[in-house]
Structures are given as structure tokens and as C-alpha cells.
Amino acid sequence: MKAVVLLIPLLPLVSFVFTGLLGRRYLKEKSHYASVAAVAISWLLSMYVFIQVERGQTLSWQIYSWIAVGHFSVDIGFLVDELTAIMLLVVATVGFMVHVYSIGYMHGDKGYYRFFAYINLFMFSMFMLVLANNYLLLYVFWEAVGLCSYLLIAFWFPKVSASNAGMKAFLVNRVGDFGFSLGIMLIFVTLGTLSYSGVFAAAGGLSGGMVTAICLLLFTGAVGKSAQFPLHVWLPDAMEGPTPVSSLIHAATMVNAGVYMVARSNPLFAHSHTAMLVVAIIGTFTAIFAATIAMVQTDIKKVLAYSTVSQLGYMFMALGVGAWTAAMFHLLVHGFFKGLLFLCSGSVIHAMGGEQDMLKMGGLRKKIKITYWTFLIGALALSGFPGLSGFFSKDAVLAGAFDGGYYYFWIVAVITVFLTAFYSFRLIFLTFFNEPRDARLFAHAHESPWVMTVPLIVLAVPTVGAGLLLGVPPESGHIDHLLHGVFAAAIHAPAHEFGLLSASLMAFSAAVGIAGILLAWHFYLRCPWLPAKACKRSGRLYTLLLNKYYIDEIYFAVIINPVRRFSGWLWRIVDTGVIDGAVNGAGWLAVGAGRAFRPIQSGKIQGYLFAMMLGLLALLAVYLILTL
Template identity: 45%
Template sequence: MLRWIPLLPLLAAVIHGLMLGLFRTHMPRWGVIALSCGSVLLAFLFAVAGFFRLVGLPGDESLIDHVYTWIGSGVGDTRLVADVALRMDPLASVMTLVITGVGFLIHVYSIGYMDDDHREDRGFQRFFCYLNLFTFAMLVLVLADNLVLMFLGWEGVGLCSYLLIGFWYGDRYNAYCGSKAFIVNRIGDFGFLIGLFLLFSAFAQAGLPTSLDFVDLQANLDAIVALTMPAPFWGDEWRLVEVIGICFFVGACGKSAQLPLYVWLPDAMAGPTPVSALIHAATMVTAGVYMVCRLSFLYAEAPVASALVAWTGGITALFAASIAIAQTDIKKVLAYSTVSQLGYMFLAAGCGGYTGAIFHLVTHAFFKALLFLGAGSVILAMHHEQDIEKMGGLGRRIYKTKVVFLIGVVAIAGFPPFSGFFSKDEILLTVWASEVPGHTWLYATGLVTAALTSFYMWRLHFRVFWGECRAPASVRDQIAEPANTVLFPLYALAALALLGGVMGIPQVYGDWVGVESSHSLNNFLAGVFPLEDSHAISHALEYGLAGAAVLAALLGLGLSYFLYVKRPELPGQMATAARGLHKLLVEKYYVDELYDAVLVRPLVWVSERVLFRGVDAGLIDGLAVNGMARGVRGVAENGLKYLQSGLAQGYVFLMVLGAAAIVGYLVGN
């Protein structure tokens, strides 16, 4: 049964691809909708059925679907086995439900959104082909039974992101953004591969055959925990498990847009808005968080790697939030918000709170998909205008969008009882109680980030929906709610953003209503994260930490309301007074410019001047290929042509000369 979950979207993508690529024809619009949306809906229903089957299994058993043995090489201790096998345990089940459920809503939303796209005749079907392929790749990633198959899905989502970000490839900027995402992710993928190779080498060194199956890896991990490797710098030896954990985290940084590999995600906004929602909420960027949580047993034995995960996540969360407060593109604000929220997830995972990381991943999928699709509704109403400085007062024209967008804002800002409050509160609680070096500073970082998140999200809401309309008169008269196919997914996601926190209500609140075990998600994932740290925290402290998080959210709301509703002239005056700081934030700390100056331009210069002109054109083409050709031509023109003169006496002379040479050789021997 499990194989049908990824197979259904793949079949839809293959049918679309064959029609467009091989037969050069296109399906009727209703056929595209039925095939694409129907395949994802069926995958969701299979995922729901798998979830209920999983709940009925005893103990820590999982659903397994072995398709065939893919790789079987080597003998003895160096044997490598990798199967095409799918495993649904509680963690994979949660991820599968999110991918197919939220993914289906995004597919439905795309029907109305892409109706407005008339850039090419077959763009509608091509778009849904890529969406289905994207869904398939992410499902393979989360259902994979081993690291090798996971890497196949990992690369698949990277390819699909390139196709979808650069979907409108006629625009050079869109094509550039797609290429940028692809290249930056290759850097992270290199780290993933090195971790994979080191893991295989470690088990071979320990005298164990390697299957790279997650269950076998966890069972045999003790055999490699004590292994070390020579340190290239900083000390004599490094623990191999630490190096492997760091390498895998480099891959996670690329896929989940963490420092220093976050630069591709804000530019991913070049694609259609449903793509942004799919990448940011249900698929690609959650892959790195999922991978770290899937390898929680490894990171539990690698405290240095775990601390690196936590500190990178905390710094990225604060860094991206500070950028978001100065952006004026509605999708860019949400993009940097995603980078920041992913930092929260890594902060939790690095501190041992893997359940909290997955909880926030799920709630984030709900409210971030809602916010992106709500932003798409605004963009449609504004005739594809994305600058929030040219909006304002839209709540009077698109009231339904305003209400659902408001629910998303309240959820991400962390106000109770919305879903974001419970997941963010659990992360901050985990960080406070953790034993990661500097955990108090990490908690402070998370709390400041919470205040900034509330501030920039309320700023976005006020600038778009409140005040006077700043849109041009030609646009102002045509602002209206989009079609129901656009609004229906917003209603569903708004309900999830409001009620999604029910799955993870802390026990301290469950005691109020007499529920013995209120944190359902924690109980469900208990068998997957057996090594998760558990710290006894008093109810008073838990209430205090939750109160601090709510105060941070209120501070962001109050400051945003004062600056953008009560005194809307102040932000401009403050930007003028602190011109340097404002410019720094608007230009995103000039990180892209720094990378361009330090890495991109030197590499382009080396590639063009040294490798192309010097090595390729000069040595390979000039000396080796063309040089050999010129040499052969010279020998032929200046020597061999005289052997083919066409004169009989010349041929007789050569025959006599050859015969004399043979006789001389024979006589000499």
C-alpha cells in the first residue's frame, strides 16, 4: 500500500510529461485538474489509511513496503545494500500527512491562481506536472527506508525547485533564481554525500556490513561511536560521529536555508505563488529539519554537532527576522520569515527537542501555507503588484482574505490559543531546559526573535489591509476577492492554523481540563525519539516562560500598531534618521554582494581566464586536439604526399627500397 502514496503523483507527472514532451499535445483543463489534484488527494487518503493502520500496530512496529533490492555490492565487511523500500513509522506518517494534505490544498489553490497566467499556451499543464513531480520527490524523501533512497528524493526536490522557481523561464531573472537555488543546494548536497561516505566507511572500519537502513544504523551505532579520524586542523583527533553529524547538517543547511546557505530561498519567490507555498510550507525547506530529526539517534551521540545545529538555528532565526522587518515585497517578508522559523526548528533539534521541532514544522506548514496563499490572493487582487507600500486599505475590498490572513499572522506571532503559540512555546521551553553550551543566550535569542516575528508580521498586516489605499487609481477600482478555488484552501488552512496546536497541548494545560496525556504528538513520536532529553520543570516556571513568549508577541504587536497605525509617519522619519542601519537591513546585510565579490566573481574569472582560455582552449583544444591535427596535416603535406605521386617509377623505387631494407635486416640477423 505504501508504494502508492508516492507512485500516484509520479504517474500523474509522467502522463503530463509524455503528453507535453513526447506527443506535443496538451490535456483539456478539466483533465489536468482531475489528474493532478486527484492523484494527490488519493495519496492523502492512502496516507490517512496508513496512519490508522500504524496506530493499530503494537509497540514500535512500522509499516514496511519492500519493492526490490536496488544496490547490492561488495562482500563481507565492505558489503553495501540499499533497497527500494518504504517505511512508515510515526515520524514518516506525520510528514506524509502534511505533504499530501497541505500539498492537495495548494494544488486546488493553483487552479484559480494559474488561470490568470497567459504567458504560454501549455503553462497550465506543465505547472501541474512539476507540482506532481515535486510532491513525489518529497514523499520518497520522507518514506525512504534508508539514506541512499532518501538522497534520491533529496536530489529530486532540488531538481523540482529549479524547474518551478524558474517556471517562467522567459524572464532572465526567474531563470537566474532557479539556477541560484540549484547551485547553492549542490553545496549542501556535497556535505550530505560526504556524510554518507563517512558513515559507510565507519561501519566497514568497525567490521560491520552497511545497509544504511535507518533501523540498522540505529541498532549498530554503538560500534562506531568510539571511532576517530586524524584532525586536519584544531586538535589531534576528531570523533567520527561528530564529523558525520556536521556533514549531514551542512546538507540540511542547504536544503533548509540556514546560514550561510540561505541565500537561495528569498530568490525562490520568483516562481508562481503556489510554488512559494509548496516550497516553504510542505516540501523542500522542511527536508533538512526532517533529516536531522530522522538521524536523532546519531546527533544524540554527537554533542558538538548538536550544539552547532542549535547555535546555527538560533543565529539564523534572529538574523532572518531582522531582515524581514525592513522588506517591502510581501513575498520577501514571508520568505525571510520562513528562514527564521526554520532556524527555530533547528534550535529545538540541536537542544534535543526533536518532538518540538516536528511540532513546529507541522504548525508552520499550516500557517505559512495560509500566509503565502493569502499573499497570492492579495497579489491577484492587486494585478500582480507585490510592493506593500503600494497597497493599504485592502481589508475593505477583500475582507475574506483579510480575515484568513489575520489568522495566519496571529498564529505565527505566537498568540494563544493558535497553533504557533504551543509549538513555539515548546521550543523555548526546550532551549531553556537544555544543556547545550550557552543555552541561556540561545533562549534570549529565541525570545527576541519571537518579538521581531510578531512585529514584522503585524507590520505586514497593517500595511496591506489597514489605512488608506495607496494603489494607483487604475488598480484601485478593480480590486476584488479572487475565485472560490482560491479561497477554499485558505479557509481549510485557517482552520488548521487555529486548531492545529491541539495535537501538542502541554500537560500543564491538559491538567486544567483533566486530560491525563494532552500532548498527543509527543506520545505518538515517543518510539521514534527514545533518546530525547527530558527535564523536570516546575509548573510555575513553565507558566512564566509561556508568559514571557506572550509578552514578546504583545510587544511586537504594540510597537507595530503604534508605528504603522497610530503614527504612520514615524517609520519614514526613523529610516531617515538611521539611514545606515535601514539601508543595511533593506540590502540584507549585503550578504549576496559579499558572496558575489568573494566567491562568484573570482570563480567566474578563474573559470573563464584560466580553465577556459588557458586549459580548455589553450592546452586541450589548442595543443592536444588542434595541435595533433596540425602535426598530422604537416606530416602529410610535407612528407607523405610524395609517396602518392602517381608516377610508376616512384612506386618501383619505393618497392626496391623496401625490399633492400628487408634483405638488409635478414642478413644482419
């Protein structure tokens, strides 16, 4: 087991070094061999680990004492429990499929080897992030996945918008990571240890205010990484990266790191009702906030990006209301279906020759059949269509909110279900139905090669089946048993029986989802003139949504532009004026002094001699005056 766990992150790392060093000169078009093979093996090993953990075999292993100062020590070590196993399952499966898909998607790109090297580095970092057994190691790889995210968003860096998006992601994440690092420091200062086991064992002894402070700071990190309001702005822009990256990093794995971290810290959060409430409020607000924006976007990837933000909000709501298992369940399932949806959108974009605007698509249903069917399955799962995986996980989240007595959150979440179903099927109908809106692009449209369609089919399997397999019966399904031990400290109430109330709630949320689908059908298939009319009628609201609530503009006005102006002032006045002035002044002083004294150095020996004699006489005179 130890060797297996060690190999999971190690293989992608080795492949990263190999591909990164040899790719440019020697591997070129063959760059994917090593990286796909490494990730494939990691995937098999992750499966093995998952099965082992399911059988009750967990692992806590300190490999190496990294920092040891006095009583304080940080190890490089692995903790493999049920939570880690679930994360491994998502990361390895989606990672493997994205690698295979990328062979087709990135074919012929100038940075082919670079892409595979980066994405291997990401796999390594992400595996380490979920395997780490202490906060410091988690933080290190938390930053490492952020770096990979930056590198891959700005993968096509000659494009200005891509490199700007990369910087934006990096900077916005800095804000969250700053809070996260403060949280870790606070844990260290108060508890003197950073290992999960040590922190969780000692968490009970902390004062209420201190626990709340720690939890809120940790949550700040999660807000940044998982793109929650108000730090959600980077994720939609991150869509500038290649689509496989959007699928892997910005839908299925990295953005889940925040949810994972909060879930991992559940013994801490369990001690702070305030922090939990903040998590729930932020999550719920983000869920509906992002869903409303997704309704009016026309870029196929942007819709999915806002959908991801919204679904992550769901997960945080679940965490906040204490439905820990539901959050992890939704994370797992969302990883599969959102990964699938992004890969499908990549396939659509591939078919349309790079066009991402849904208003130029339409009628693709007949031309790209595999993509259409897998996309439909993903969208149904996202809408919570009964029987598909998303239905069970979403219902678990809703039930968690309802059972916990958080009725307001529940209402907002149900409205979000409606919006989610609406925008998912708006996307489907605009892309695949009706007549093609751009005949030239449509004529060129073709199905993707098998390396791209096979991953779609493979990911469609858990999208359909994961819910039935893990989530039935609701609230006491397989996943609840699996995660029971991890969340034992945080879940107080025993799981109650699945009764009539739960069943009717389930039916209600399913009905809401289907209503959303029907509304989309009414708007975009039955009466295609309606959307334009509705836009006109809602006027300002539509403009507000189209401009994403002007959040970017507000940030520019409130933060970025004042900072820029201040920097400009610092640059012109302080930097060029004071600092450069002082340095240049010193230089000019030396030059001036030299110019003033230069005539003395005439080079004429007699002049020197004369001066010497005068000096001698002067000394003599002084001597005489002093002695006489």
C-alpha cells in the same frame, strides 16, 4: 496498510507520467483533473495512515532489494512510524490544498500542464523522501525534490531572474548535498549499512569524534535544504517561482526535509553533544538573522521567505537543544500556517494583478475579505498569538531551550519572537490597512475565485486548531505522546510537570509577541510617518538590513567572482591556448605536411617511373656494395 502506503507516492507518480505525456497535446486546460484527483486520494490515504499510526500500528516494509553486494545491501523500503505520519500529514494536506489553489492561480498559464506534472513529481518525491527506510533512498529523493524545486522555481524560465534563481537554488543546494553525501558515505564506511534501523542500532559503538563528523556532515545537507545560514541565500530568490510553489515547496514541505532528516537521525545526534550544539547555534543565529532582514523587505513574498528561514532556524534550535518533539510540532504547525500565508500572499498578488511590492498596496482589507481574514489568522499564528497553533509550538521550542539550560539561546529566540510579530504585522498593516497607495491597482483589486479562497479557509482550520488539539497541555500534549517512541533514544530527562515557571514563561513569550504587534501598529497605523524617520535615524543599519547583510555580495566577491576569473583564465589560456592549440596544431601539422609533399604526387606516370627506377638503382647499388 501496505497497499495504502504504496499507493500514497504511486498515485502522484502515475499522474505525473499521465499529465506530462498527454498534457501538451490533449489535456491542456484539463491538465489538473488527474493530478488533483491523485493528490486528493493520496491525502485521504495519508489521513488513514496517520490514524492507523496513532492507534499504534507502524510499518517497516522492505519491498525490493535494490543493491546487494556482499554484506552490503540497500532496500527500497518504507518505514512508517509516528515521525513519518506527521510528515505525511503536512505534505499531503498542504499539497492537496496547493493543488486545488493552483487550478485558480495558474489558470490560463501557457505551462499549465507542465506545472501540474512537475508538482505531481514533487509530491511523489516528497512522499518517498519521508517514507524511505534508509539513508540512500532518502538521499535519492532528497535530490529529486531538489530537482523539482529547481524546475518550479525556474518555471517561468524566459524571465532571466527566474532561471537564475533556479540555478542559484540548485547550486547552493549542491554545497549542502555534497556534505550530506559525504556523511552517508562515512556512515557506510564505518557501519557498513545504511538502513535507519541498522545505523541507529550500531550508533552506540562509534567513537565520539566519528559520530560528531557524521552528524555535522548530515547537518550540512540540512543546512542547504532547509536554508540555514550560511546557505540560506537561495530561498528568498526562490520566490521567483509561482506562489503555490513557494507555499508548498519553499515553506511547508521541502525545506522541512532538513529538519526531518536531523529529527530522523536523532539516535546519532544524541551521541554527539558537539554536533547538537552546532545545530542549535546555527539554528538560533539563523532565526534572528533572517528575522531582522524580514523587517525591512518590501516584497510581500520576500518577507515571508525570510520568515520561513527564521522559523526553520527555530526548528533547528529546538533540535539542537534536545527539544525534538517541539521541533517536529513546530514543523507541523509552521507547515500549515506558512503554507496558508503564502497562499494568501498569492491571493493578494493575484488581486493586485501581479504586483508584489507592499509599498504599492494598502487598504485591501475591504476589497478582499476572505484573503484578509485568513492572512490575519496566519500572521497571528506566526506571531505566537495566544490560543493559535503557532503559540503552542513556539512556546514548546522556547520551553525546550529554557529547560535544557540554554538561556542565551532562549533570550535570542525571545527577541526573535518580538521581531517576528513585528514584521508579520508590518506586512498586514502595509497590505491591508491605511489608504491605498496605488489607486489604479486598487481599483482593479478583486477577490480570488473560490478554488483559491477555499484552500485558504481549509488551511486556516489547522492554523487555529492544531495547537489546541496536539499541544495542550504543553510538554505533555498529544504530540509528545505520539512522538515519545521515536525520540526515546535521544530524550534522557523525563518530561517534568507543567509548573508555575513554565506558565510564566509562556505568558512572557505571548506578551513579547503582542508587544511586537503593538509596535508594528504604532509604526504603521498610529504614526505612519515614523518608519521613514526610523530608517533615517538608523542609517547604516537600515541599509545593511535592506541589503540582507550583503551576504550575496560577499559570496560574489569571495567565491563567485574569483571562480569566474579563474574559469576565464582556464578558458582563455588553458582551453583555447593549450588544448585547442594542441588540437589545431595537430591539424595544421597535417595540412603543412600535405602541402610539403603534394608536388611529389604530380600525377605524371613518367615521373613515377623515373622515381621507381632511381629507387631500383639505389637498391642495386646497396646490394652491390654489400656483396662486393
